[in-house]
Amino acid sequence: MVEDRDQETALRQAYTAAAIRRNEELIAAEIEGEALDNTLELEFSNGPLKGPEPIGEALQVTVWSMSGAMLCRLSLSASATGGEVMQEAAKASAIRQSELKLFYKDRELAAKMPLGDLYSGSSMDLSLLHIDPEWQTFMEVVSYAGCQLAVAPARLQADKPLVLRAVRQNGCALEYAAQLLREDIEVVLAAVQDNGHSLEFAGERLRDDREVVHAAVTQNGNALRFASTRLQGNTDLVLAAVASGSQAFQFASPALRCDRKVVLAAVDLNGLSLEFASQQLKEDREAGVEEQLAEVQRVLSAVTEPKVSALCASLGLELLTFDFLPEGEPGCTFGEHEGCTARPFNVNPNWALSVREKAGRMRALILQVSNPHAWRKARNTESKVAAMRLLRQKGVPLIPEVLGWSADTGSSELGAEYLLMERVPGVGLDSILDSASEEQRQSYISQLATWLQAVGTLKCPGALQQVSGFRIQGDGATTGVEWAVNGPPLPLRDGFAAFALEALDDVVARIKEDAAAGWEVDREDMLPSLAEVRRFILHYRAKYEATPESILDACADFGVCHGDLHPGNVMCDPESGKLTGIIDWENVSWGPREPDICASWLGDRKSRIPERGMLCKLLEDLRFLHFFSVTWWGHCITLEKKLQGHADEARNCASDARKALETFLASARPLLEQDFHGEPAP
Incomplete structure (x- = not known):
């Protein structure tokens, strides 16, 4: 019986992988105008499942269930098709034909495939696999949006192949896995390699596992907060975390935060680490600044x-x-x-x-x-x-x-x-724009609009996992590469709504943490307004990203974003009236293009999805987290207010954030009332 279950598991896993692989081949073939049959070739790690040897002259077809019971025996000609066998198997098993798959050894029988194409002997044994339609549906869904595991039935949340597919797509789907799988090292490693923060949902034993924690903090250093107390005191793991997480050192053990050697190493990796050192070492701040x-x-x-x-x-x-x-x-x-x-x-x-x-x-x-x-x-x-x-x-x-x-x-x-x-020759457009005539101004803006259209023809390579920078490969080719920014991973693969929610939730968490720590610049008065922003994001998700297909459509126009397209970075020749270049590529990224497209100085230019343009503008104006940039540490230092000596600038930044919230909500509230009649978005 155990062997039967192992065989069924192997066949299910192989079927799932083959179906997904074949679907990708069919899509590619359709694009190329080719015609392919839909037969699946299954692959097994230990070789194909073994079928019986031929035993006679007449073609006798026997259909077996995965439990080993014989369902039916048919006498057919070699020209009989898989569909004919399937009809009889459906009658014998009392299962809908659409939920059944027939296999000869490791190959699925297509409905129109003659049996003689598979086997020329006198008899053949076929295996009948019942494919749970709900399982199959969720396997497809989590391939696009892993966190849809949340709405799967409990039995599917305990299905390891399904959960593995979900967490590989989005590590945070681990939250919705059955407890037994949260304690499975293969599942948890897959999750934390995708999103270090998913360590929060791992079983207690694995949060004390060095391999798992190292994988998590390498992906996102701030995942150190979810490691066991023992591993938060491990110097190598803490420094690995600090190297990839701007706030990671605060989660190190008290002993390490008092260790001058460790603190200096952490500060060398990340200047903000000094804020989380012991009070005695923090008093050496002046020396730290001098070192920098x-x-x-x-x-x-x-x-x-x-x-x-x-x-x-x-x-x-x-x-x-x-x-x-x-x-x-x-x-x-x-x-x-x-x-x-x-x-x-x-x-x-x-x-x-x-x-x-x-x-x-x-x-x-x-x-x-x-x-x-x-x-x-x-x-x-x-x-x-x-x-x-x-x-x-x-x-x-x-x-x-x-x-x-x-x-x-x-x-x-x-x-x-x-x-x-x-x-680049010329002068910054900011130096002449105010004195330019309206005709000249519109000419410059028109040229820049044409440039933005050219940039927009470049599409992200593959499915964009999160806001990314660029890397030059060994062969000289340029590709996108995922890098942690100063905050959460911001998973674009689950849509812009998930991306914006995680950014907003991180902002709220930081405000609350600072308030609890007695930070002198109070920002808690912004929490009610930020709650309204959250409601607006849910409105956006319900309207544009309710299904995996709509998520893909909403994110289809993500691409190259300059990230700092103000007039000072646009060079021009005043005599010819022509643009001469775009400079300052510090903040370039793969991701939402709204910061470029909707720059206020360009006039009334709109995002394809107006709500996304509004949200991008707000999150950029808040400047709690510059999520369009791979590295934008300067403002994070001042706005996150981790350097006590700069409270005045922190107050100014907080004041600007309040104004940005007021402006956003003035436009957002009417939309909410119009679409939901004052009720919360689903």
């Missing part, structure tokens, strides 16, 4: 004219001039800001270069050295370089050419991360 300033100075002093000249020579260029760009130059912001010492190393220092090519042509270039802050190491440089190269490869205009770059301080010619690119 010293690192900035080290980078600045590393960029010398001889090194830059050697770099240019390696690219076939002769360096002629080499000048540091001060504040106020387009795309250049570096150094202390008036009234704000929280960002003494705000973004990236820039130098203006004049070079001569071997052919004699003169060129103006920009050398940008990446900020040495730990949060920006490697990935920010690679992401913007990869994005700019991808756009140029696809023929998108106005993208500066990248001549050289390095994201590895150790191997860099300058001893620092850098980006060498062409200097």
Whole structure:
């Protein structure tokens, strides 16, 4: 009996995998205009299921249930089809024919397939598999939206193949799995590898398992909060968590937060870690700032004219001039800001270069050295370089050419991360827009609209899992890559509503945590308004993302988002009235494009889905979490108010957030009343 159950399980799993694989093949064939039969070829890890050997001259067909009972025996010609056998099997089993599948060894019988195509002997034994239609439906549903496991019957929440498919699509689906499967290491590992926060739903034993916890904190460092007390005291795991989670160090054990060596290592990985150190070590904050300033100075002093000249020579260029760009130059912001010492190393220092090519042509270039802050190491440089190269490869205009770059301080010619690119001619559009005539203004906006349409032709590669940056593969190709941002994973694969809800819930949680900790800048008065925002997101989900198909449709126009498309980053030539380039690609990402499309200065431009445009604008204006960016640490430092010395700036940011909420709700409330007549969205 145990062998029968094992055989049935193997056949069910193989059928499910084959059905999904075949569906993908059929879709591809349809696109190519090919015609394929719908026969499934099943694969088994231990080889195919064995069938009987032929035993006679006449074609005798015997149908067996998975329990080993003989259902019927038929005498048929070789030209008889699978459909004829299925009719008799349905009568004998008293099960709807649509719920049955017949297999000879490891191959399914299609309804129109002649038996002789499968076997030329005198007899054949067939296995009858009952496919639960509800199980099959949910297998398809969780392939698109894993958290739909929540509405599955309890028996299906305990079905391991189904749960595995759900958590691989969305790790947080683990919350809805049966308790037995929350304690299954294969299921839990699959979940945390997709979303580290799903560790919260794992069984107690696995939250104390080093392999599971390491996988979780590698995916999202803040998952350390759900690890066992014992593992929260493990130095290696804590530092792994800090490397990928901006708030992770607060979940380390008290002993580690008092350990100066560990704290310094954590601060080196993530500057915010100092806030969660013991009080005694926090008093060393001034020394920490001095260390970071010293690192900035080290980078600045590393960029010398001889090194830059050697770099240019390696690219076939002769360096002629080499000048540091001060504040106020387009795309250049570096150094202390008036009234704000929280960002003494705000973004990236820039130098203006004049070079001569071997052919004699003169060129103006920009050398940008990446900020040495730990949060920006490697990935920010690679992401913007990869994005700019991808756009140029696809023929998108106005993208500066990248001549050289390095994201590895150790191997860099300058001893620092850098980006060498062409200097876009002209002036920032912000410097002339106010004085331009309405005709000139509309001409610039029209040109930018055309550019946005060109960018919009680039679609995300595959199913976008979350807001992502870019990576250059070993073969030089550019692809999207998932990176944790300063907050939750924000799972776009479950639709924009899930994405926005998780961002909003993270905001609310941080406000409550700060209030409980006695933070001097009170933001709790915003909670009622944020609750209304949550209701609006539910309204959006009910209207646009109620089914897996509608989720795919609503997210179909996600793509490349510049993320900071203000007039100062749009260069133009006032004499010709033409745009000359788009600069400052720090915040570029794969994801929702509304921050670009709905930029207020572009006029009354709308998102394809108006509610999504409204939500994007609000979440960007709140600036609790800049979820469009791979790394946007500067504002997170000030707005999350983790540096006690900058409460005044924190109050200003909170005031701006309140204004953004008021503006949003003024537009959102009428929509809610119109669509739901004052009742909560489903």
